[in-house]
Amino acid sequence: MTKYVIRGGKPLFGEVEISGAKNAAVAIIPAALLVDGVCRIENIPQISDVTLCLRILESLGATVRSINSHTVEIDATRIRTTRTPYELATKIRASYYLIGSLLGRFGRAEVSMPGGCNFGGVRPIDQHVKGFTALGGKMMVEGGFILAKAEGGRLHGANIYLDVVSVGATMNIMMAAVLADGNTVIENAAKEPHIVDLANFLNSMGANIRGAGTDTIKITGVSSLHGGSYAIIPDQIEAGTYMAAVAATGGQVLVKNIIPKHMDCITAKLLECGVEVEEHEDTLLVRRTGRLHRTNVKTMPYPGFPTDMQPQITTVLSLAEGTSLVTEGVWSSRYRYVDELRRMGANIQVDEKTAIVEGVECLKAAPTQAYDLRAGAAMVIAALAAQGESEITGIHYIERGYENIVEKLRGIGADICEVESPDDDAANANVG
Numbered sequence: 040m041t042k043y044v045i046r047g048g049k050p051l052f053g054e055v056e057i058s059g060a061k062n063a064a065v066a067i068i069p070a071a072l073l074v075d076g077v078c079r080i081e082n083i084p085q086i087s088d089v090t091l092c093l094r095i096l097e098s099l100g101a102t103v104r105s106i107n108s109h110t111v112e113i114d115a116t117r118i119r120t121t122r123t124p125y126e127l128a129t130k131i132r133a134s135y136y137l138i139g140s141l142l143g144r145f146g147r148a149e150v151s152m153p154g155g156c157n158f159g160g161v162r163p164i165d166q167h168v169k170g171f172t173a174l175g176g177k178m179m180v181e182g183g184f185i186l187a188k189a190e191g192g193r194l195h196g197a198n199i200y201l202d203v204v205s206v207g208a209t210m211n212i213m214m215a216a217v218l219a220d221g222n223t224v225i226e227n228a229a230k231e232p233h234i235v236d237l238a239n240f241l242n243s244m245g246a247n248i249r250g251a252g253t254d255t256i257k258i259t260g261v262s263s264l265h266g267g268s269y270a271i272i273p274d275q276i277e278a279g280t281y282m283a284a285v286a287a288t289g290g291q292v293l294v295k296n297i298i299p300k301h302m303d304c305i306t307a308k309l310l311e312c313g314v315e316v317e318e319h320e321d322t323l324l325v326r327r328t329g330r331l332h333r334t335n336v337k338t339m340p341y342p343g344f345p346t347d348m349q350p351q352i353t354t355v356l357s358l359a360e361g362t363s364l365v366t367e368g369v370w371s372s373r374y375r376y377v378d379e380l381r382r383m384g385a386n387i388q389v390d391e392k393t394a395i396v397e398g399v400e401c402l403k404a405a406p407t408q409a410y411d412l413r414a415g416a417a418m419v420i421a422a423l424a425a426q427g428e429s430e431i432t433g434i435h436y437i438e439r440g441y442e443n444i445v446e447k448l449r450g451i452g453a454d455i456c457e458v459e460s461p462d463d464d465a466a467n468a469n470v471g
């Protein structure tokens with residue numbers, strides 16, 4: 040096991056290149072199972088969640104060929120089985136996308152219950168099940184596996200109204216419906232950039248999906264999808280995390296390979312905090328010189344402020360002048376990291392879904408743990424801003440979603456290294 044050692048208190052300067060979007064990649068890779076032919080996928084981030092997705096596809100019989108570090112070719116023409124290996128699929132949340140893709144293409148799927156970051160509370164999939172059932176899937180849970188079967192071997196189109204706006208359910212139903220017989224309409228659909236990315240990927244392989252990015256998605260089923268080439272969009276949350284790091288430490292960094300429109304919800308909040316953000320075609324120049332100002336943040340589905348940036352913005356606000364309120368509007372609880380920030384001198388109280396953040400002048404170095412992916416990102420930001428040497432354990436969570444974070448941060452002047460850690464308790468926690 041390894042941990043990060045960060046000597047903080049230094050402003051960041053330079054340029055950082057953003058990788059492909061994790062939450063698009065972990066949907067598009069399973070969606071390649073729908074394709075009869077070779078899919079070339081470019082701008083794939085090198086992160087452990089992606090490695091796991093590719094291994095699951097190989098275990099089902101797909102051929103996965105690495106063209107270079109960020110491009111793979113997947114050929115799912117000869118799938119051997121529709122049953123995912125228990126030990127792999129339970130490690131990631133995104134394994135639920137295998138239900139939609141296998142059910143859509145082969146009329147059956149046996150997928151172990153999904154794992155993923157456990158940031159408190161349950162992560163239900165009732166809306167996915169509601170969608171598959173409407174499309175004619177028979178759903179059962181047996182021996183830790185979700186069993187799904189299409190009556191007559193093929194799904195049929197349906198009108199589906201989601202009771203909650205769910206990224207996962209929207210994408211999963213979309214995957215199941217592209218090869219279904221007839222028309223499907225998903226209402227109250229999620230609108231995140233990775234939903235549009237998945238629709239664009241599927242359309243480029245011959246699917247007929249309209250309206251992705253709005254709350255009504257219309258799909259006309261086609262008989263098969265063909266091979267093709269597709270490049271994944273840049274990661275909005277990775278970019279936002281580097282922007283938050285500059286906000287917390289001060290300095291000036293050019294964040295490269297982004298889509299500025301996807302960043303608007305994050306940029307708007309950082310501007311309120313007194314951070315300067317200059318927008319160019321596919322870059323943002325982020326600068327912070329004076330003291331940070333307080334603001335309020337509420338997380339919401341896109342185009343609202345993303346829940347996956349909540350721990351990072353709370354860390355920034357812990358250094359702002361005045362009292363800020365952060366309200367979590369997507370997950371019932373996502374504040375476990377706050378105890379770790381308090382150990383670094385932050386003054387934050389949590390009352391159910393709201394964190395009351397009294398800004399302090401500075402954070403102090405401390406040993407901390409990453410309890411999940413974004414909480415880990417918040418720990419890194421806090422350590423970069425804090426005076427002195429901090430250690431962060433549980434970094435395998437961070438590596439699930441941030442490509443080369445150590446090298447990227449070193450490239451903008453951070454003093455961070457990864458060292459052996461024999462006693463990494465968080466690494467043994469029962470979450471994947």
Ligand code: EPU
Pocket residue numbers: 062065132133156161162163164165166167168203204205206207208229346347369370371412413440
């Ligand atoms: N929900 C239901 N029923 C469902 C599905 C969701 O009630 O069937 C509720 C959830 O409890 C939650 C809300 O709906 O309150 C939104 O959940 P959503 O389905 O949108 O989340 P998800 O698909 O499980 C993805 C990302 C998360 C991100 C959320 C919200 C992946 C693999 N995960 O999860 O990303 O927080 O959308 O944007 O795409 C992360 O990257 O750190 C991460 C946790």
